[in-house]
Amino acid sequence: xxxxxxxxRSVKRDYKVIIIGSGFGGQLAALNLVKEGIEDFIMLERRDxxxxxxxxxxxxxxxxxxxxxxxSLACEPYxxxxxxxxxxxxxxxxxxxxxxxxxxxxxxxxxxxxKIEWEDIAQKWFVAVKxxxxxxxxxxxxxxxxxxxxxxxDFQGRDTFKGKSFHSNNWDSTYxxxxxxxxxxxxxxxxxxxxxxxxxxxxxxxxxxRTPHWVIPRNDYxxxxxxxxxxxxxxxxxxxxxxxxxxxxxxxxGFKYSQGMLNFIGKRNALKLIKKHIKDxxxxxxxxxxxxxxxxxVILSDTLYAAYCRNNVQLFDKTNGIKEITENxxxxxxxxxxxxxxxxxxxxxxxxxxxxxxxxxxxxxxTLAGVWSDYPRAYLGTCVPxxxxxxxxxxxxxxxxxxxxxxxxxxxxxxxxxxxxxLKQRNSQVIEVKEQxxxxxxxxxxxxxxxxxxxxxxxxxxxxxxxxxxxxMFPGFSFTYRRWAKNFKSVDHxxxxx
Numbered sequence: 001x002x003x004x005x006x007x008x009r010s011v012k013r014d015y016k017v018i019i020i021g022s023g024f025g026g027q028l029a030a031l032n033l034v035k036e037g038i039e040d041f042i043m044l045e046r047r048d049x050x051x052x053x054x055x056x057x058x059x060x061x062x063x064x065x066x067x068x069x070x071x072s073l074a075c076e077p078y079x080x081x082x083x084x085x086x087x088x089x090x091x092x093x094x095x096x097x098x099x100x101x102x103x104x105x106x107x108x109x110x111x112x113x114x115k116i117e118w119e120d121i122a123q124k125w126f127v128a129v130k131x132x133x134x135x136x137x138x139x140x141x142x143x144x145x146x147x148x149x150x151x152x153x154d155f156q157g158r159d160t161f162k163g164k165s166f167h168s169n170n171w172d173s174t175y176x177x178x179x180x181x182x183x184x185x186x187x188x189x190x191x192x193x194x195x196x197x198x199x200x201x202x203x204x205x206x207x208x209x210r211t212p213h214w215v216i217p218r219n220d221y222x223x224x225x226x227x228x229x230x231x232x233x234x235x236x237x238x239x240x241x242x243x244x245x246x247x248x249x250x251x252x253x254g255f256k257y258s259q260g261m262l263n264f265i266g267k268r269n270a271l272k273l274i275k276k277h278i279k280d281x282x283x284x285x286x287x288x289x290x291x292x293x294x295x296x297x298v299i300l301s302d303t304l305y306a307a308y309c310r311n312n313v314q315l316f317d318k319t320n321g322i323k324e325i326t327e328n329x330x331x332x333x334x335x336x337x338x339x340x341x342x343x344x345x346x347x348x349x350x351x352x353x354x355x356x357x358x359x360x361x362x363x364x365x366x367t368l369a370g371v372w373s374d375y376p377r378a379y380l381g382t383c384v385p386x387x388x389x390x391x392x393x394x395x396x397x398x399x400x401x402x403x404x405x406x407x408x409x410x411x412x413x414x415x416x417x418x419x420x421x422x423l424k425q426r427n428s429q430v431i432e433v434k435e436q437x438x439x440x441x442x443x444x445x446x447x448x449x450x451x452x453x454x455x456x457x458x459x460x461x462x463x464x465x466x467x468x469x470x471x472x473m474f475p476g477f478s479f480t481y482r483r484w485a486k487n488f489k490s491v492d493h494x495x496x497x498x
Contacts, residue, residue, distance in 0.1 A: 017041035017420075018127055018137040020113055023052015025143030025393035025409050027097050028073065030106060032413045036421065041137075043103065044129065046112040050098055052145060054090035059171040059190065059344075061197030062087035065218075065300045069237065070244045070404040073097065077237045079228055083221040084300075116140055117361040118388060123429045125389065138429065139420065142356055143393040146472065149350045149357045153185075156324040163329070165343040168194060177342055179203050183330055185322070186346035188213060189299055194346060195313070196303035205313045206330070206338050208322055211296075211459070212287045214270045218300040251402035252477050255294050256452045267293035277305035286317045295457025297401065348462055355395060355471075362387035363432075375467040377442045379433040379492065380485060381474070382412055383419075388432035391416045397445050398481075399463070399472040401454070408474065411482040418488045428495040437492035448475040 016038060019029045022045040033041050049055055054062075064071050068085040072078055078093050085093070098104060112130040119126060127135040150167040152158070166172050168190045178201045184191050187209035199205050223231065230236045254262035270293060278284050287305065289296070308315050316322075316332060323331045329340035350357075355376050360368035363386045371377075371384060378384045381398035382391050391412075398408050419431050446469060449455050454463050454470045463472040474481055 015137040017139045019043045019141045021143035022050040029141045043107040044111045045109045051094040059168045061193035066404045067244045069241045115359045139389045141391045152345045160327045162327045163341045168346040180341035182342045184344045191346035192299045192304045196307035199307040207315045212289045213299045215299045218302045248403040262293045291459035292457035294453040295459035296461040375465045375469045379438040383433040385435040388430045411485040415485040432494045
């Protein structure tokens, strides 16, 4: 991989910290840096707006699947209108944080990182950006997020389609789908929100499902005025947050230790939901997974199955899937062409092998892609040997299947800020995790993973990398990870190479 030439390194400004990404991970990094007295940082955002996932994902029906009081920053409570916030409210919350803390002044938008490279002599990271002068910094915090690189399978004839098409992550709000013939490819979390949101407005909706997901009731709740008034009091908000946390945390017992518990609490409710909404036995078979409950992401929805039962909705499973895409629509395996005006690809993200989408070059010209060629791995999911002063937010094995991802990100911030403060205390410039420490941590993570439904549940999910190892998930209680992040081990790190 070619180096960034010195001639290109006329950096317009040198920073102490560069944060890549402006979603919740980037915002938490910025807030924690300020708390530590570090103001010399910049956030780099590839889009022309800030906010990450909940500013980008504007597809119909977009909403969070974790209660809002927990899916929010611990330091920034909010006056939520309902238990599971919808996209527009999450976007307002994101703007609230950005504006309150003046983060726009600390952000360069329309700035796409194309490569970062460590230079030992300067003891800095040099950050190349598309169409602009590069940046440099002592530290880089990658907060681009695992769900930021959409994937569209290479269907035969995909580029010949003459109608409208886009990925759900890049929903075109200017396109009027009402009265149109629409296909949604995919049946995961995003599709499960889009389908019932648009089914009543389109002329016809074809849903192409590779594998079904387990679905349980969402049980959303709109807060009453008096309840919101109480929740504006910090003690009440915190009490609800704690209650929700522990109500969700026990699920790990099922995901890791008791399939019987998962079946009793989860699978039983999922099967009841199918029978409640879908009466046709053949249609029931289509939506019933053949893998264990919890192996793939569990979908929360009260409306998906009802949408499948509409007269203008047709569900195609793997027995009659996509053969090819033509200029007029989609041809299924039985040879029938289904004419379409719009194709929506709700086909997921490169969330495991593509955790970081740009090239990263560390010490000794090692590339992160090379180090991760077998599978992505990192100490506490955050630091990688030979890549000093680099921190990956929501890195390998930091995902969570039962609670708020923000809880783990906040825990990561504790570790990252401790690393930076340790350097200050030691009057050092460079911190790097030791290879043997990372190896020991990674071995432990994947040993524990063998006990989980994510590894043994009989499915092939996006939680797994191409290696077959589960990379997206943390195999334990979230409070365990938080304890590890707080318990900084100097012996696991090198300072200035020592």
